[in-house]
Amino acid sequence: MQGMDLKGLEKAVMKAAAAVSGADDVLIVSHIDADGISAAAIAATVCERLGKDYDVLFFNKMGEDAIDAVNNSSRSLVWISDLGSGYLSRLSRDGIVVTDHHVPDSSWRMGQTTLGEFNRIMHVNPHDHGYEGSSDISGAGVTYLVAKSIDPANTDLAYLAVVGACGDMQDSGNGLSGINRMILDDAVSNGSLEIKEDVRLYGRETRPLVGFLQYSSDPEVPGLSNDQEACNAFYSRLGIPLRKGGRNRCWTDLSENERAAAAEALLDLMKEKDRTRLVGETYVLTDFPKGTDRRDAKEFATLLNSCGRYNDAPTGMRICMGDEDAVEASKENRSAHKRNISGAIDLVKKNDLLKVRRFIQYFDAGSEIKDTVLGIVAGMLLNGDGAYRGLPIIAFADSDDGVKVSARAEKGMAERGLNLSEIMKKAASMVGGFGGGHNVAAGATIPGDKKEEFLEIVEDLVSAQVI
Numbered sequence: 001m002q003g004m005d006l007k008g009l010e011k012a013v014m015k016a017a018a019a020v021s022g023a024d025d026v027l028i029v030s031h032i033d034a035d036g037i038s039a040a041a042i043a044a045t046v047c048e049r050l051g052k053d054y055d056v057l058f059f060n061k062m063g064e065d066a067i068d069a070v071n072n073s074s075r076s077l078v079w080i081s082d083l084g085s086g087y088l089s090r091l092s093r094d095g096i097v098v099t100d101h102h103v104p105d106s107s108w109r110m111g112q113t114t115l116g117e118f119n120r121i122m123h124v125n126p127h128d129h130g131y132e133g134s135s136d137i138s139g140a141g142v143t144y145l146v147a148k149s150i151d152p153a154n155t156d157l158a159y160l161a162v163v164g165a166c167g168d169m170q171d172s173g174n175g176l177s178g179i180n181r182m183i184l185d186d187a188v189s190n191g192s193l194e195i196k197e198d199v200r201l202y203g204r205e206t207r208p209l210v211g212f213l214q215y216s217s218d219p220e221v222p223g224l225s226n227d228q229e230a231c232n233a234f235y236s237r238l239g240i241p242l243r244k245g246g247r248n249r250c251w252t253d254l255s256e257n258e259r260a261a262a263a264e265a266l267l268d269l270m271k272e273k274d275r276t277r278l279v280g281e282t283y284v285l286t287d288f289p290k291g292t293d294r295r296d297a298k299e300f301a302t303l304l305n306s307c308g309r310y311n312d313a314p315t316g317m318r319i320c321m322g323d324e325d326a327v328e329a330s331k332e333n334r335s336a337h338k339r340n341i342s343g344a345i346d347l348v349k350k351n352d353l354l355k356v357r358r359f360i361q362y363f364d365a366g367s368e369i370k371d372t373v374l375g376i377v378a379g380m381l382l383n384g385d386g387a388y389r390g391l392p393i394i395a396f397a398d399s400d401d402g403v404k405v406s407a408r409a410e411k412g413m414a415e416r417g418l419n420l421s422e423i424m425k426k427a428a429s430m431v432g433g434f435g436g437g438h439n440v441a442a443g444a445t446i447p448g449d450k451k452e453e454f455l456e457i458v459e460d461l462v463s464a465q466v467i
């Protein structure tokens with residue numbers, strides 16, 4: 001790669017570090033995936049160690065609500081991690097640090113803008129310095145560089161940046177590279193991480209042996225993936241017992257000899273091109289107990305991703321910050337969330353709430369379904385046996401500021417011309433609301449007494465769009 005400018009990156013890091021150190025109090029804004037959660041945990045730990053008041057907000061994208069939260073915060077500094085670079089020109093307040101690795105906003109150039117306030121953004125992004133944001137470093141990694149610059153003692157957080165990078169799949173191929181490699185070295189030096197040559201399938205610490213191979217998908221093991229019996233036979237042929245002491249064994253429970261024999265047998269089964277992907281670096285987080293999903297960087301990242309997916313990023317962050325109770329809480333919150341959704345689906349089905357019209361189908365959940373899960377419920381009805389595949393589904397639920405609308409459609413309908421984002425935007429504005437989104441998943445908020453009128457407009461627009 002040409003033009004990698006580590007000095008330039010370090011300079012940006014130092015500016016950001018000075019801004020954080022000098023802040024009175026901090027709002028941390030981060031992404032809800034594993035990388036964003038690890039990044040937020042690093043930033044929050046830094047604030048805690050500096051004795052600064054802080055709070056944390058998570059967003060799944062830098063939408064209007066996130067931009068408002070940044071621009072209107074009363075905190076003296078807003079630290080945006082794993083988000084923000086694409087929206088620099090929308091950020092209008094003083095005192096912003098962005099530690100991100102996404103492609104920067106092209107209408108923003110450091111020091112070249114006529115709008116002075118943009119200069120108040122301390123922007124740290126590998127793209128500005130010739131690095132590749134998709135592989136050289138993650139959002140948590142960039143955040144970590146700032147943490148390290150503030151105080152070398154913060155290198156004990158390096159393992160979190162490794163978890164973030166794994167969450168963004170930057171380890172795929174043969175392990176971490178680029179600046180990630182330096183961060184990895186920090187984690188190894190302080191004893192919190194061991195690099196171990198091993199089979200790189202998912203679930204080394206927590207999946208029972210058979211499931212470890214049966215559910216393997218990256219890479220697939222020919223003859224074993226998706227075939228439970230074949231996986232059973234694989235181990236018994238090698239004389240490897242599946243259970244010991246009354247419990248299922250996992251891959252990391254195997255003795256060195258067993259593991260070597262099994263790895264060799266697996267390699268024999270692999271397609272030539274996948275062999276180098278099967279065995280390689282794994283990252284063992286030595287401070288966490290064996291047999292937990294926090295012991296393996298990849299599994300840790302998956303745990304955080306599931307927190308984010310189940311609307312529970314703050315609990316994921318607490319896990320990163322060493323809160324043992326948060327591990328249990330995340331399990332409970334996940335199952336509560338699942339119960340919530342399956343309860344909502346049952347409600348629609350049992351009460352025959354779904355009404356079918358010529359070009360759309362819809363249901364009105366009133367106050368029975370939380371507006372935060374309405375879109376998920378509509379999508380699951382559409383993909384399950386609860387609704388008609390060939391029609392867009394429109395869902396209503398009461399919310400604090402009117403009626404929340406979620407619209408979902410099968411992907412194939414987009415190919416036939418459907419654009420729910422346009423439809424939600426147009427129909428909502430015609431009844432005094434607002435809306436938008438994507439072509440097969442969109443939403444709106446409309447006044448409570450406009451549902452029927454809204455449906456009629458949506459139906460007209462759908463019939464006009466779809467061929």
Ligand SMILES: [Mn+2]
Pocket residue numbers: 035036082101138139140168
């Ligand atoms: Mn990221």
